[in-house]
Amino acid sequence: MMSRKIISSFLLYFSILALTIWIIGFVAFCFYALSFKFQSAEQTDAIVVLTGGGDRIDTALDLLSEHYAEDLLISGVHPSVKISDLTTTLPADLSSHVTLGYAAQDTRGNAKEIADWIHQKKINSVLLITSFYHMPRSIFEVLKLNPNIKIIPLPVFPKSFNDSVDWIRTRYAWLLFIEYHKFMITRLQNLFERKI
Numbered sequence: 001m002m003s004r005k006i007i008s009s010f011l012l013y014f015s016i017l018a019l020t021i022w023i024i025g026f027v028a029f030c031f032y033a034l035s036f037k038f039q040s041a042e043q044t045d046a047i048v049v050l051t052g053g054g055d056r057i058d059t060a061l062d063l064l065s066e067h068y069a070e071d072l073l074i075s076g077v078h079p080s081v082k083i084s085d086l087t088t089t090l091p092a093d094l095s096s097h098v099t100l101g102y103a104a105q106d107t108r109g110n111a112k113e114i115a116d117w118i119h120q121k122k123i124n125s126v127l128l129i130t131s132f133y134h135m136p137r138s139i140f141e142v143l144k145l146n147p148n149i150k151i152i153p154l155p156v157f158p159k160s161f162n163d164s165v166d167w168i169r170t171r172y173a174w175l176l177f178i179e180y181h182k183f184m185i186t187r188l189q190n191l192f193e194r195k196i
Contacts, residue, residue, distance in 0.1 A: 025180070025184070026176075026177070026180050029136065029176070029179075029180045029183060030176050030180075032136055033132055033133050033135060033136055033155075033176060033179070034132065036132065036135055036153040036154075036155045038152070038153070038154040038155070039152075042127075042152050043068050043069060043127075044068070044069050044125040044126050044127045044150070044152055045069060045070070045071070045121075045123040045124055045125050045126065046069045046070065046071040046072065046073065046118065046121065046123045046125075046126050046127070047060050047063055047064055047068065047069045047071070047072045047073070047126065047127045047129065048072075048073045048075060048114050048117075048118075048126045048127070048128050048129065048142075049072070049073070049074050049075065049128075049129040049130070050075050050076055050104075050107070050110050050128075050129070050130040050134070050138060051074060051075065051076040051077055051078075052076060052130075052131070052134075053130065053131035053134065053156060054156075054158065055156050055158075055159075056129055056130060056131065056156050057074060057086060058089075059129055059154065059156055060072055060074065060129050061086070061087065061089060061090050061098075063127065063129075063154075064090070064094055064097065064098070065089075065090055065091060065094060068127060069126075069127060070097060071097050071098075071099065071121060071123075072097060072098045072099065073099045073101055073113075073114065073117050074086065074098065074099070074100050074101060075101040075104050075110045075113045075114055075117075076101060076104040076105070076109065076110050076113070077100045077101060077102050078102075079102050081100065082100075083095060083098060083100055086098070086100075099117065101113040101114075101117065107134070107137055107138055107141050107182075107186075108141055108186075110138065110141065110142075111138075111141035111142045111144065111145050111146075112145065114126070114142055114145075114146070115142075115145040115146050118146060118149060123149070124148075124149065124150060125149065125150035125151075125152065126142075126149060126150070126151055126152070127152050127154055128142065128151050128152065128153050128154065129154045129156060130155070130156065131155065131156050131157075131175075132155035132156065132157050133172065133175045133176045133179045134179060135153050135155045136179075136183055137179065137182060137183045137186055139151055139153060140183070140186060140187070140190075141186065144190060158172070
């Protein structure tokens, strides 16, 4: 009887502790995802953009046309998409500086595609563009394969997004919630892979 009470108490305290750690972790992740601020004066060897969210590619093309870097990789492009489909607003002389990556199907694939490209181009620094909620995992995956690369993050925020806490009542809170768990799974996978 006593042992049952001890086990029940242990499970209760363990559950409370686990929930507390989870909540603290999620709040910390939200602050981390919202902390990236792009400094317009910073320039890099190349621009890398991950497909999958609104305004990502347009942002990358605008920065290329403004000469923030000499080359651009668009990673995770659908096989049916051609370069002319994406560069209609880009000056003709800059289209040759755009590389479309067709191999990646997820964030880990993006990191591999980026690693191959920067190795081929002998690139030392990249301007990394993706949605704000996706940035922590993207940085982690890219640095895992390229630990010496300098990354300048440029998070893409939706036009309706602002710095107040109103976003908590929008779908972006849900996206952060999902991305937090993907980020933690990625970190755990990396931990197990290093031990094997």
